[in-house]
Amino acid sequence: MSSPDNSLTPHLTLGIGLTYVCLIVLVPMAALAIRMATVPFHDIVESLNSVRVISAFKLSFGLSLLAALANTLLGLPLAWVLARYTFPGRKVIDALIDMPFSLPTAVAGIALCGLYGPEGWLGTAFERIGVQIAYTPAGIFVAMLFVGLPFVVRTVQPIITNMDFSLEETGACLGASRWYVFRRVILPTLRPALLTGFSMAFARGVGEYGSVVFIAGNIPEVSEIVPLLIVSRLESYDFTGAGALSLVMLLASFVMLLLINMLQRRMAQ
Amino acid sequence: MSIDVIDVHKEYSGTKVLNGISLSVKTGQLVALLGPSGCGKTTLLRIIAGLEHPDSGTVLRDGIDLRTQRPGERKIGFVFQHYALFRHLSVFENIAFGLRARPKSIRPTEEQIREKVNSLLELIQLDWISKRYPDQLSGGQRQRVALARVLAVSPQVLLLDEPFGALDAKVRVELRHWLRERHKDLGVTTIFVTHDQDEAMDVSDRIVIINKGYIEQEGEPDNLYANPANFFVCDFLGTVNTLEFNGKKLYVRPHEITLSATPGGLEATVTAIRTAGQMVQVALVCNGSPITAAISHADHERLALKNGQTIYATPTVQREFPL
Amino acid sequence: MKKVRPFSPNTADAPWLKSCLIAFAVLVVLVIVVLPFASVIVQAFSEGPSIYLTLLRSSDMQVAVLLSLKLAAIAVPLNAIFGILLVWGMTHTQLPCRRFIMALLDLPFSVSPVVVGLLFIMLLGKNAPLGGWLEEHGVQVIFAFPGLLLATIFVTLPFVARELLPLMEGQYRQEEEAARLLGAGWWRIFLKITLPEIKWGLLFSIILSLARALGEYGAVAVVSGNIRGKTNTLPLHIEALFNDYELTAANAAATLLALLGVITLTVRIVAELKKKRDSNEH
Numbered sequence: 001m002s003s004p005d006n007s008l009t010p011h012l013t014l015g016i017g018l019t020y021v022c023l024i025v026l027v028p029m030a031a032l033a034i035r036m037a038t039v040p041f042h043d044i045v046e047s048l049n050s051v052r053v054i055s056a057f058k059l060s061f062g063l064s065l066l067a068a069l070a071n072t073l074l075g076l077p078l079a080w081v082l083a084r085y086t087f088p089g090r091k092v093i094d095a096l097i098d099m100p101f102s103l104p105t106a107v108a109g110i111a112l113c114g115l116y117g118p119e120g121w122l123g124t125a126f127e128r129i130g131v132q133i134a135y136t137p138a139g140i141f142v143a144m145l146f147v148g149l150p151f152v153v154r155t156v157q158p159i160i161t162n163m164d165f166s167l168e169e170t171g172a173c174l175g176a177s178r179w180y181v182f183r184r185v186i187l188p189t190l191r192p193a194l195l196t197g198f199s200m201a202f203a204r205g206v207g208e209y210g211s212v213v214f215i216a217g218n219i220p221e222v223s224e225i226v227p228l229l230i231v232s233r234l235e236s237y238d239f240t241g242a243g244a245l246s247l248v249m250l251l252a253s254f255v256m257l258l259l260i261n262m263l264q265r266r267m268a269q
Numbered sequence: 270m271s272i273d274v275i276d277v278h279k280e281y282s283g284t285k286v287l288n289g290i291s292l293s294v295k296t297g298q299l300v301a302l303l304g305p306s307g308c309g310k311t312t313l314l315r316i317i318a319g320l321e322h323p324d325s326g327t328v329l330r331d332g333i334d335l336r337t338q339r340p341g342e343r344k345i346g347f348v349f350q351h352y353a354l355f356r357h358l359s360v361f362e363n364i365a366f367g368l369r370a371r372p373k374s375i376r377p378t379e380e381q382i383r384e385k386v387n388s389l390l391e392l393i394q395l396d397w398i399s400k401r402y403p404d405q406l407s408g409g410q411r412q413r414v415a416l417a418r419v420l421a422v423s424p425q426v427l428l429l430d431e432p433f434g435a436l437d438a439k440v441r442v443e444l445r446h447w448l449r450e451r452h453k454d455l456g457v458t459t460i461f462v463t464h465d466q467d468e469a470m471d472v473s474d475r476i477v478i479i480n481k482g483y484i485e486q487e488g489e490p491d492n493l494y495a496n497p498a499n500f501f502v503c504d505f506l507g508t509v510n511t512l513e514f515n516g517k518k519l520y521v522r523p524h525e526i527t528l529s530a531t532p533g534g535l536e537a538t539v540t541a542i543r544t545a546g547q548m549v550q551v552a553l554v555c556n557g558s559p560i561t562a563a564i565s566h567a568d569h570e571r572l573a574l575k576n577g578q579t580i581y582a583t584p585t586v587q588r589e590f591p592l
Numbered sequence: 593m594k595k596v597r598p599f600s601p602n603t604a605d606a607p608w609l610k611s612c613l614i615a616f617a618v619l620v621v622l623v624i625v626v627l628p629f630a631s632v633i634v635q636a637f638s639e640g641p642s643i644y645l646t647l648l649r650s651s652d653m654q655v656a657v658l659l660s661l662k663l664a665a666i667a668v669p670l671n672a673i674f675g676i677l678l679v680w681g682m683t684h685t686q687l688p689c690r691r692f693i694m695a696l697l698d699l700p701f702s703v704s705p706v707v708v709g710l711l712f713i714m715l716l717g718k719n720a721p722l723g724g725w726l727e728e729h730g731v732q733v734i735f736a737f738p739g740l741l742l743a744t745i746f747v748t749l750p751f752v753a754r755e756l757l758p759l760m761e762g763q764y765r766q767e768e769e770a771a772r773l774l775g776a777g778w779w780r781i782f783l784k785i786t787l788p789e790i791k792w793g794l795l796f797s798i799i800l801s802l803a804r805a806l807g808e809y810g811a812v813a814v815v816s817g818n819i820r821g822k823t824n825t826l827p828l829h830i831e832a833l834f835n836d837y838e839l840t841a842a843n844a845a846a847t848l849l850a851l852l853g854v855i856t857l858t859v860r861i862v863a864e865l866k867k868k869r870d871s872n873e874h
């Protein structure tokens with residue numbers, strides 16, 4: 001492709017760029033790996049094997065799963081409405097979907113806290129029916145719902161937009177009801193995108209910190225998620241404990257990344 | 270089953286697509302809607318299928334007004350240009366789709382569905398790939414699966430939108446003949462849309478030529494070719510030369526011109542000769558405008574034509590159109 | 593001709609369903625996105641606009657804003673320059689480990705920000721070999737500006753590269769090859785052919801990374817040590833105020849960052865429109 005006399009330049013820029021990325025990303029990760037390698041394996045297991053850690057993992061993964069599910073259920077109709085219908089204000093709704101992406105997490109944190117807190121608009125409303133959201137796992141769920149909302153919408157929406165109308169029309173011509181066409185034709189077409197969006201929302205929920213800390217309450221074994229536990233171990237200079245938790249989180253990130261990549265490759269086919 | 274289209278109008282955001290189309294198709298006929306792209310032929314097909322509403326006018330099937338019936342209730346099958354196969358379903362499940370979609374009370378049993386689908390797979394000669402998915406099929410195979418899928422719900426009228434448009438030339442000709450044969454066997458009233466006049470001539474019993482939302486002419490293929498009603502039809506169905514002859518403007522096909530070395534008729538100069546093919550194509554310039562004549566190989570040898578030679582052309586028909 | 597009641601074709605959604613779904617969408621966006629936003633603004637102005645302005649003018653607040661700006665001003669250009677170099681190199685060489693680089697670029701987005709902070713503590717903290725050595729030579733990284741900067745660079749690393757990669761692989765490559773056959777050098781090709789092709793994507797991704805750099809909380813929180821007026825970025829300052837129950841001040845600070853969110857969103861919409869218009873002209 002490139003002629004021999006000037007092929008040096010792209011290799012040089014590649015080398016510089018790659019060195020930079022490795023310095024920023026790989027070196028710190030190697031530092032964690034080396035540090036943890038010096039710790040006896042037994043100690044790592046020990047630091048992970050406590051009620052507090054296990055309940056934090058349960059909470060983090062359980063709530064992320066729940067929030068990602070909810071986001072999938074909300075995201076599908078949202079994507080459908082934005083892709084298929086025209087109505088006044090559609091562009092505004094479309095733009096607002098991206099808000100959780102562009103709003104810094106700390107702002108989301110105190111915003112949700114203000115809204116669902118004991119004196120917030122929705123907080124007081126829920127209080128009246130005897131439900132407390134702020135400083136409970138429900139608060140964590142709300143925060144994860146907020147940060148994960150755009151993922152499903154943004155992965156599914158383009159698929160709906162580009163979906164061939166003749167598929168639905170064929171279904172109708174063959175005598176199928178609209179509902180049947182939705183279940184047997186539309187939904188299977190959207191399934192890979194829905195799964196991708198779901199996984200992305202889930203991954204984001206597991207790692208989320210900023211928007212959760214404010215509203216979570218952070219009570220050990222009740223409303224303490226893993227990132228919070230890492231921070232609290234760091235603050236008490238328990239580097240081994242924090243490192244062990246981070247290793248597990250990193251591993252989870254790798255697995256999710258792999259899964260999402262696989263799904264996206266399937267979607268591209 | 271017959272189809273009657275009565276005075277159908279259709280407009281899209283101010284652009285008139287159909288301007289009062291009336292058409293009747295008799296039971297068992299195979300009719301081609303022929304016209305240039307954008308002439309409204311696909312819209313007409315979609316209106317018959319119930320995928321679009323006409324702005325005014327109506328469609329009857331055996332005298333029954335179809336306007337209150339939804340696409341699936343009309344007993345009309347529709348095959349899309351790109352087949353619209355469900356890519357997440359196997360060939361078998363694609364064909365079974367319409368049967369499985371029926372409400373429980375009239376849905377055939379699993380056994381009946383299998384029987385029906387298998388017999389259709391045999392009909393389209395694809396029983397050996399029933400478990401494959403659409404992505405694994407060739408264009409011609411997809412086309413046949415799409416046809417079987419429609420036939421599964423026993424439609425009384427079949428509509429095909431550019432059925433051979435997405436295929437390469439060789440497969441296209443094969444499938445044309447295959448379709449012609451199946452139509453003979455099944456006898457289902459069939460209407461198909463095409464922009465290819467060869468295809469329309471080759472396959473159909475009757476051709477309806479549509480242009481700019483109007484029907485220009487309809488009739489049997491041979492008759493249309495020989496007796497076009499106007500210049501558009503004449504031009505659309507084949508090459509046509511415009512000649513000034515004896516003070517009249519004539520429209521003459523290449524094979525309707527005889528060439529002669531002895532003076533008489535129109536004087537012309539030979540500019541190119543192509544001998545490959547059943548006829549010899551001779552390009553001429555006559556009064557400054559190019560014309561094409563098609564002569565037999567025997568005539569070509571007899572005349573011994575060469576580029577730049579002067580020759581005399583005489584039209585054998587006196588075809589005129591009112592302006 | 594007698595009037596016939598037209599059916600609603602079953603290839604489209606019934607009007608009642610359509611209305612319900614639209615109402616649902618509006619409600620979801622209102623509750624999940626708009627209400628929290630409105631709540632911040634209302635609380636920030638709860639003591640009147642003059643108090644709001646006074647709060648924004650406090651020295652702690654100004655130091656925090658300045659620190660955040662400084663971090664972004666260094667991190668974003670660095671990532672943009674190295675990102676362009678990387679992607680240019682990737683798209684002009686045949687590389688066997690492409691997928692590996694892609695994964696590397698995806699990592700900062702998928703790793704929890706807290707873990708990012710921890711990684712740098714493990715590398716450059718007092719107890720780490722490298723960190724200890726630096727400390728002996730009088731360089732403090734963690735709980736100081738360099739640590740904040742590294743964390744910021746890490747979390748904003750992928751934006752430019754990920755946005756540009758598909759653009760640089762685009763159809764303009766033929767023009768580029770034509771230019772090369774006409775004897776143009778790399779630098780000229782980049783300026784005259786590549787840059788015009790990627791300019792909107794570049795601008796867009798720079799704005800995105802700018803917003804992330806200014807707004808990053810988790811990773812920065814871990815390495816900052818929260819020294820008010822010294823290592824407090826704007827998001828960290830919001831947290832500090834929040835923990836001190838100075839809710840109005842915290843929300844006032846949050847409006848600044850929220851404004852950033854709105855600007856990002858607007859630029860994103862404009863950039864996408866421009867991009868669409870550009871590609872239509874082609």
